[in-house]
Amino acid sequence: MRRYPYIDVARGIGMVLVVAGHAMGISMYLTCFFMQLFFVLSGYVYRQGKSYKQNMKRKTERLLVPYFLGSIVLLGIYKVLGRTTKEMLFSGIGILYSRYCFYNMDIAAEKNNIFFLDIANGAMWYLTSLFTAGAVYYAVIDVCIRSKKKCAGYIICFLAVSVCLAKLPILLPWSIDIAFAGAVLMIAGTLLGQNCSIEKWKKKWIFCIVVLFFVLAKVNPGINISVRSYGNYGAWSVLLFILVGICGSILCMWAGAMIESMWLGKILAYIGKNTVVILIFHIFILQSTEVIAEKIMELPPPESGWNLCYQIVRITVAIVLCLLLNRCLEYGKKVCMNKKKIRGDET
Numbered sequence: 001m002r003r004y005p006y007i008d009v010a011r012g013i014g015m016v017l018v019v020a021g022h023a024m025g026i027s028m029y030l031t032c033f034f035m036q037l038f039f040v041l042s043g044y045v046y047r048q049g050k051s052y053k054q055n056m057k058r059k060t061e062r063l064l065v066p067y068f069l070g071s072i073v074l075l076g077i078y079k080v081l082g083r084t085t086k087e088m089l090f091s092g093i094g095i096l097y098s099r100y101c102f103y104n105m106d107i108a109a110e111k112n113n114i115f116f117l118d119i120a121n122g123a124m125w126y127l128t129s130l131f132t133a134g135a136v137y138y139a140v141i142d143v144c145i146r147s148k149k150k151c152a153g154y155i156i157c158f159l160a161v162s163v164c165l166a167k168l169p170i171l172l173p174w175s176i177d178i179a180f181a182g183a184v185l186m187i188a189g190t191l192l193g194q195n196c197s198i199e200k201w202k203k204k205w206i207f208c209i210v211v212l213f214f215v216l217a218k219v220n221p222g223i224n225i226s227v228r229s230y231g232n233y234g235a236w237s238v239l240l241f242i243l244v245g246i247c248g249s250i251l252c253m254w255a256g257a258m259i260e261s262m263w264l265g266k267i268l269a270y271i272g273k274n275t276v277v278i279l280i281f282h283i284f285i286l287q288s289t290e291v292i293a294e295k296i297m298e299l300p301p302p303e304s305g306w307n308l309c310y311q312i313v314r315i316t317v318a319i320v321l322c323l324l325l326n327r328c329l330e331y332g333k334k335v336c337m338n339k340k341k342i343r344g345d346e347t
Contacts, residue, residue, distance in 0.1 A: 006198070007041055009256030009265050010249070011272030014038060018123065019282045019318055024311040032217045035126065035225050036245025037252055038275075039133060039182045043189025044253070048142055055138045059131050062276070067127040070280035071095045074119045077284070083119075091119045098128040099171045105227045106234065107169050120284035125226060127279065129175035133182025144187055145194060151187065158184045159238060166235035171228055178228055181238055188246050198253040206254055213247040216240055271319060277326040278319060285318040 017034040020026050050058075075095075079088060094116030102114035117125060136158070144151035158180040165177040175182075192198070220231035220240040231237030259265035271278065293299060293310070300306035 004045065005260040005265075005269055006253055006256035007045060008269035008272035009260050010037065010252040011041060011275055012268030012270070013252050013256065013272075014041075015271055015275045015278050016268070016315070016319070019278065019286070019315050020311075022123065022283055023286050023315050023318070024307075028221045028223075029214065029217050032221070032223045033213075033245050033248025036185050036242070037249045038126070038130065039185035040189035040192070040246060040249035041253075042130065042134070043137065043141075043186030044193040046141060046186075046190045046193065048145065052138050056135060059134045063127045063131045063134075066276045066280060067098075067124060068095075070124065070277075071119075071121060074121050074280075074284065078119045090116075094118060095121070097173045098125050099173060099175065100125055100226045102170055104169050104171065105224075105229065120287055121280070122226075122283055123279050125175060127276070129178060129182065132174045132176055132179040133186060136179050136183040137186040140183070141187060141190055145190065151191075155184055155187060159242075162238045163235045166228060166230060166238060178225060181230075181242060184242055185245055185249075188242070189249070192250070198250065198257055201254060206251070209247050209250055213244060213251060216244040216247060220244065271323070274323055274326045277329070278322040281322050281325065282318045285321050286314055289314050289317055 014034045014037040017026065017030050021031055021034070075088065075091060078091065083091070097116050100115065100117055100122060102116065103112070105113070140154050144154060162178070162181040162184070165172070165180070168177060171177060220233065220237050222229055222232045223237075223241055223244075225241070230241040233240070256265065256268070260269065293314075300310055
């Protein structure tokens with residue numbers, strides 16, 4: 001598959017925003033689009049030629065295998081830290097259900113809700129979410145590419161289904177309730193990839209998208225897709241959620257194209273190539289650095305400039321350690337493959 005450097009940069013931007021959001025909270029103008037970004041980018045790089053089974057097998061290898069392996073590692077760590085068997089069993093149920101909580105946050109008070117992802121795996125629901133959205137997307141995308149009318153029909157149907165599912169009192173396992181909205185974002189990404197060259201867009205078009213992005217973000221705040229919150233208008237915010245996600249994704253890709261040859265772009269591109277490991281382990285590292293920092297120093301006040309510096313250090317440490325871990329895993333995988341090859345040659 002052809003690699004697009006600016007796509008890796010855009011992924012890197014999105015992942016930095018994810019880590020920053022979990023470390024200290026960030027502006028609504030950043031949180032309103034960064035999760036949609038990964039759906040759009042996944043669709044953008046799609047190329048025809050593989051069967052549905054082949055595409056889903058690839059998604060399983062890239063998303064589900066790391067999800068369950070990472071979950072097992074975190075379970076082991078928390079067992080060593082003293083979790084009881086009952087607590088471990090609940091955490092295991094959370095891994096299988098793969099949602100942040102059980103009830104819609106708009107309906108159930110926080111004290112009455114059930115929160116599943118309690119072993120520093122609060123971001124990992126996104127891996128199963130992208131898988132279920134992919135299951136819907138791959139079923140229709142080749143038809144969408146061939147026929148504009150059928151593509152429009154699928155998008156309208158998926159939007160209608162998303163609005164209906166958004167009214168459910170519970171969050172469905174594996175983000176089934178947001179899979180159709182995710183599929184629309186992926187279809188939008190494919191249409192952009194098939195018909196547009198983002199890096200060649202004129203500045204006046206980008207300016208218009210910037211204006212539209214800020215208007216949409218201002219009109220529809222409160223997006224938090226991990227708990228199926230599409231914005232301030234409940235189920236009717238689905239379309240606004242998708243539009244602001246597409247606009248933000250286009251801006252990230254355009255920015256990626258502008259800086260891909262700079263040192264900053266190369267760093268972000270490297271981060272963008274290793275998003276899965278960062279997604280799995282960054283919360284655990286953020287929590288660990290917080291515990292260590294509390295023991296060796298007095299933490300700065302939340303509103304101070306020193307706190308901003310402290311949070312930047314936490315974010316940097318989390319990303320760097322995840323990247324080092326990924327390098328170790330790649331090296332271990334390479335060694336195992338070489339040993340297997342040698343044994344095969346000997347036989």
